[in-house]
Amino acid sequence: MSQLAIEAKGLSKQFGQQIAVNQLDLSIPKGCIYGFLGPNGCGKSTSIRLLTGLLEATSGEVRILGEPLKGNEESLKRRLGYMTQKFSLYDTLSVKENLQFVASIYGFTGQRARQRIDELLSLYDLTAQSKQYAGSMSGGQKQRLALACATLHSPELLFLDEPTSAVDPENRREFWERLFDLSAAGTSILVSTHYMDEAERCHALAILEKGHKRADGSPQDLMAQLPASVIELSGNALREVKQRLIQHSSVLSAAQVGAYLRVLVKDNQPAPIDFIQRLCPDHQVALTRPNLEDVFVVSTGGRHVG
Numbered sequence: 079m080s081q082l083a084i085e086a087k088g089l090s091k092q093f094g095q096q097i098a099v100n101q102l103d104l105s106i107p108k109g110c111i112y113g114f115l116g117p118n119g120c121g122k123s124t125s126i127r128l129l130t131g132l133l134e135a136t137s138g139e140v141r142i143l144g145e146p147l148k149g150n151e152e153s154l155k156r157r158l159g160y161m162t163q164k165f166s167l168y169d170t171l172s173v174k175e176n177l178q179f180v181a182s183i184y185g186f187t188g189q190r191a192r193q194r195i196d197e198l199l200s201l202y203d204l205t206a207q208s209k210q211y212a213g214s215m216s217g218g219q220k221q222r223l224a225l226a227c228a229t230l231h232s233p234e235l236l237f238l239d240e241p242t243s244a245v246d247p248e249n250r251r252e253f254w255e256r257l258f259d260l261s262a263a264g265t266s267i268l269v270s271t272h273y274m275d276e277a278e279r280c281h282a283l284a285i286l287e288k289g290h291k292r293a294d295g296s297p298q299d300l301m302a303q304l305p306a307s308v309i310e311l312s313g314n315a316l317r318e319v320k321q322r323l324i325q326h327s328s329v330l331s332a333a334q335v336g337a338y339l340r341v342l343v344k345d346n347q348p349a350p351i352d353f354i355q356r357l358c359p360d361h362q363v364a365l366t367r368p369n370l371e372d373v374f375v376v377s378t379g380g381r382h383v384g
């Protein structure tokens with residue numbers, strides 16, 4: 079039995095002249111929460127739609143839950159869940175009616191349907207809103223309902239396309255707790271995001287840019303293997319210092335964070351602290367630990383950012 083939830087080799091999608099997904103390779107183990115991190119337009123949604131079988135690839139091979147996707151789209155559909163960016167709820171149906179509709183799609187009827195819907199209303203804290211129109215709910219409630227709909231049939235693999243872009247930080251946090259509950263119960267999850275803090279919560283992730291995968295691994299490994307030194311610089315005239323530093327070919331990026339400049343220096347520059355100190359003798363400089371944003375900046379070429 080395959081231990082991989084998702085396996086892709088050379089997966090590509092072209093729309094006219096535009097290559098939205100370019101030779102994507104993936105090996106995502108079962109049971110993990112895997113992230114796609116990247117800016118708008120980098121190909122996250124297209125990749126997810128290819129992996130769900132909703133969109134046909136231009137080239138490449140995909141195996142989902144151990145089976146080739148091609149030719150098995152229909153049978154796999156029952157084993158997959160998909161929550162879109164816009165949540166795809168019916169605004170003029172109540173919370174319960176939305177769930178009833180999804181239940182009917184998956185062939186749940188009578189007592190079985192009622193039981194599962196009550197279970198989900200309670201699990202996702204929606205019992206009091208069950209008669210409310212979905213369109214009149216808050217962002218957080220809509221998100222919980224969308225997750226309830228996407229997991230009604232207890233999918234083995236769940237795709238979530240930027241599920242938290244429309245909710246506040248508290249709801250995002252709570253949502254992630256629910257994802258870890260699902261993961262602990264054995265659900266494999268692929269989630270796309272453009273938030274660094276969210277990506278850091280994933281067991282592993284791919285950094286996407288312009289349809290290419292630029293990096294892949296656990297957040298901890300990606301940070302530990304960053305091919306750059308991260309230096310915090312403080313003192314006067316940081317905007318002017320930044321402009322000066324980014325002229326240097328060894329400086330990948332310099333971005334202000336509060337009272338500091340966060341400077342990324344290429345690994346091939348010996349003694350990076352001394353190097354920056356020489357360039358800025360009147361400033362305080364200190365080496366600091368990389369974060370995922372640094373990984374993102376370096377993976378995507380760096381110099382344009384900040």
Ligand SMILES: Nc1ncnc2c1ncn2[C@@H]1O[C@H](COP(=O)(O)OP(=O)(O)OP(=O)(O)O)[C@@H](O)[C@H]1O
Pocket residue numbers: 093096097098116117118119120121122123124125240
């Ligand atoms: N049906 C389509 N026809 C033509 N071009 C498309 C189509 N779908 C996506 N694209 C293009 O493919 C590229 C990748 O889009 P995609 O929606 O996958 O990116 P994304 O990373 O999910 O962005 P966002 O976060 O904005 O949804 C974009 O340049 C987009 O314009």
